[in-house]
Amino acid sequence: MIMIYRLLILIFIITIQSGCLFSNIIIQTLSLQEDTIPTRLAYDGQYYYRSLPVRTTTGQTNRIERVDKTTGVASIVLGSGSFSQVDGIGTAATFSKIRALVAVSGTTYNKLFVGDSCKIREVNLTSLQVTTVAGSGMCADTDGIGTAAEFEEVLALTADDSYIYIGTTGKIRKMNLTTYEVTTLAGSASGDVDGIGSSAQISPMSGLTKIGQNLYFLDTYIKIKKLSLNDNTVTTIAGQNGPTYSDSVDGPVSTATFQFDIVNDMTSDGVNFLFFTEYYKIRKMNLTTLEVTTVLNSSNRYEDVDSNDISNAKAFAPSGILFNEHGLFFSNIYGIRVLQ
Numbered sequence: 001m002i003m004i005y006r007l008l009i010l011i012f013i014i015t016i017q018s019g020c021l022f023s024n025i026i027i028q029t030l031s032l033q034e035d036t037i038p039t040r041l042a043y044d045g046q047y048y049y050r051s052l053p054v055r056t057t058t059g060q061t062n063r064i065e066r067v068d069k070t071t072g073v074a075s076i077v078l079g080s081g082s083f084s085q086v087d088g089i090g091t092a093a094t095f096s097k098i099r100a101l102v103a104v105s106g107t108t109y110n111k112l113f114v115g116d117s118c119k120i121r122e123v124n125l126t127s128l129q130v131t132t133v134a135g136s137g138m139c140a141d142t143d144g145i146g147t148a149a150e151f152e153e154v155l156a157l158t159a160d161d162s163y164i165y166i167g168t169t170g171k172i173r174k175m176n177l178t179t180y181e182v183t184t185l186a187g188s189a190s191g192d193v194d195g196i197g198s199s200a201q202i203s204p205m206s207g208l209t210k211i212g213q214n215l216y217f218l219d220t221y222i223k224i225k226k227l228s229l230n231d232n233t234v235t236t237i238a239g240q241n242g243p244t245y246s247d248s249v250d251g252p253v254s255t256a257t258f259q260f261d262i263v264n265d266m267t268s269d270g271v272n273f274l275f276f277t278e279y280y281k282i283r284k285m286n287l288t289t290l291e292v293t294t295v296l297n298s299s300n301r302y303e304d305v306d307s308n309d310i311s312n313a314k315a316f317a318p319s320g321i322l323f324n325e326h327g328l329f330f331s332n333i334y335g336i337r338v339l340q
Contacts, residue, residue, distance in 0.1 A: 038263040039320045039332065048069060049103065050067070062081075062098050067336060078091065078130065080094050093130035144181070151182075184198070190204065196232055200234035206260060224253075238292060239258050253292060260278045280297070295339070304316035319331060
């Protein structure tokens, strides 16, 4: 049974088949255009947050929407719509270029961190106060505490209870959640060289996730790599055959090929599976069997179709992706959808 209610701003699509529930919350409908930067997702236990795509021809700029997980009610809560980096409360704050989001919530923290061009901005999720906590505003590459640190563009974020992990061009770094001290874990320059610490070279990345004592990331050399937090060793685990420009192919990591770039993203179940977006696909990697398979294949990146049959579902240019106890969520310029 398929029930579809379409409104301009809010769309609910609920499909139930054989006890399996697929719920899609589309929080904004926009015309099809190519002038977007990636959308990103975060979740704090009650709300989903989505960075709105930049719409240079329509005035839609860098803002963040919040969606209630229970009611599906969506509202813009962060960003005035101006291109700048002014701290403030809620929509009085401004953002320049949002590339990454991560929420850290619990008894100690209740915050959203935003990778905004060459800064990291912190949002108090109770008051919606936006504060720049790291990055001087100069796009450089310097470790330090708070705004004494400098970043090349912040491209990916993930977190645990103690640190924010930061993917930039050429490096992976971490920021202490208490002191805001930024230190480099691995990488010395943009490139494609595995190694330990500064001997590694890391290309601009488009997704970063943590499982145990490992960070996994997508890079623009069309590879999936791993950083061990035990010894800061960077190793390639998939994509050894380099980029493909025709299609991506499933299979063992020794032969699988990929087609992602900087608009795509990665998440994990925290245990054994990596999930990542590509131009018109969502795929997963089993870290036990080292097998790559396709979860959702649109065949054509310009289709966006909901279905109770996964073989018929389509996803228009998915970018942000997030896994939690409620399902696998992904976003595009239309909004948020979930596969359960």
